[in-house]
Amino acid sequence: MIIKKNKILTASRKRPILYDVFHKQTETPQPLVIFCHGYKGFKDWGAWQLVAETFANAGFCFVKFNFSHNGGTIENPIDFPDLDAFAENNFSLELDDLDRILNLIKTGSENFPKEISTISLIGHSRGGGIVLIKAEEDARINKVVTWASISDFKPRFAEGTEEFESWKKTGVTYVQNSRTKQMLPHNFQFYTNFIENEERFSIKRAVQNLKIPQLILHGSEDKTVSEKEAQALNSWNLHSELSLIEGADHVFGARHPWEENALPSDLEKVVERTIAFLK
Numbered sequence: 001m002i003i004k005k006n007k008i009l010t011a012s013r014k015r016p017i018l019y020d021v022f023h024k025q026t027e028t029p030q031p032l033v034i035f036c037h038g039y040k041g042f043k044d045w046g047a048w049q050l051v052a053e054t055f056a057n058a059g060f061c062f063v064k065f066n067f068s069h070n071g072g073t074i075e076n077p078i079d080f081p082d083l084d085a086f087a088e089n090n091f092s093l094e095l096d097d098l099d100r101i102l103n104l105i106k107t108g109s110e111n112f113p114k115e116i117s118t119i120s121l122i123g124h125s126r127g128g129g130i131v132l133i134k135a136e137e138d139a140r141i142n143k144v145v146t147w148a149s150i151s152d153f154k155p156r157f158a159e160g161t162e163e164f165e166s167w168k169k170t171g172v173t174y175v176q177n178s179r180t181k182q183m184l185p186h187n188f189q190f191y192t193n194f195i196e197n198e199e200r201f202s203i204k205r206a207v208q209n210l211k212i213p214q215l216i217l218h219g220s221e222d223k224t225v226s227e228k229e230a231q232a233l234n235s236w237n238l239h240s241e242l243s244l245i246e247g248a249d250h251v252f253g254a255r256h257p258w259e260e261n262a263l264p265s266d267l268e269k270v271v272e273r274t275i276a277f278l279k
Contacts, residue, residue, distance in 0.1 A: 001053065003021070004020065007021065007111050008074060009065075015069060015085065018065060019064065019066070020052065021062070021112060022056040022061070023112075026113070029115035029117035030061045030116060031060050031116075031118045031278065032060065032062075032105065032113075032120070033062050033120050033122055034098070034101060034102070035048070035063065036121065036122070036123040037066070038123070038125025038128070038148075040177055041070070042070055042079075043065055043066050044077060045256050046254040047258040047263055048064055051263065051267070052064055058275045060278070063105070065097070065101055068093060069093050069094075070085075070089065071086035080180065080184060086185065087187045089190065090190050091153065091193065091194060091201050098134050102138065105119065119141055120141070120143040121141055121145070122146070123144075124146075124147045126150055126153075128150060129149060132146065132203050132210070132214075132233075135214075136205075136209050136211075141212060142212060143212055143213045143214075143277070144210070145277065147217050147218075147252070148230075149218070149225070151233050153201055167191070168191075174186070203233075204232075204236055207233055210240075213239070215241045215277045216242045216243065218230035219244070219247070219248025219250065220245065220247060221248060221249050222248070230244070247266070248270075252264060
């Protein structure tokens with residue numbers, strides 16, 4: 001297996017993107033999968049490395065990357081050393097980051113196989129919302145899969161609450177990272193960016209207009225994103241497929257760090273069903 005870790009994608013006046021590529025050596029065109037992490041996530045979280053290797057062994061080129069403003073740096077892609085970047089993140093930037101990865105793949109790079117047959121997107125949690133919007137607006141995408149995805153960005157802003165009004169007044173709010181105990185900042189531009197692009201950022205609108213195959217995977221015991229959100233995604237597209245993993249939580253049994261040599265059983269089911277769908 002060919003594994004290329006921590007490759008750097010640069011662009012003028014933009015923060016660099018760190019990405020990994022996993023694939024087997026072959027002369028035939030390979031289907032490619034791009035994986036987008038979720039809120040407070042990163043490409044090296046938990047069992048994502050094993051996920052990437054499993055896809056590569058199944059004949060896919062698997063790409064995972066850190067969003068440019070996820071709080072990681074080139075030197076330290078794990079955890080959140082750059083809180084200034086985290087504070088300035090928004091959905092426009094994440095969609096632009098995904099577009100930059102797609103452009104790199106399409107224009108060609110020594111880090112990818114010579115020939116790509118299809119491109120599919122997988123998004124976990126908030127990353128699910130990002131890939132659904134991108135899949136609807138970008139003709140380069142052939143299939144889209146979400147793992148424990150949210151169905152609506154707007155309720156997360158909690159408009160009208162005391163916390164929201166304080167955020168609006170002070171210009172910054174903080175969310176604790178339960179694992180690192182850091183207080184992660186969000187500048188108010190996160191909300192204004194959403195409002196300025198609200199139609200584009202409507203996950204419901206995107207899903208209703210999807211013209212490509214869509215698979216929705218969700219755990220029945222997800223305490224972070226309710227199963228009802230998966231049901232909503234499924235209801236908006238009559239041609240989508242919904243697969244519930246009984247008893248599974250938001251990360252399908254994984255944790256960080258993941259020190260086992262095999263995937264947790266629930267995540268293994270998710271990967272198997274995704275591979276079958278993409279094939």
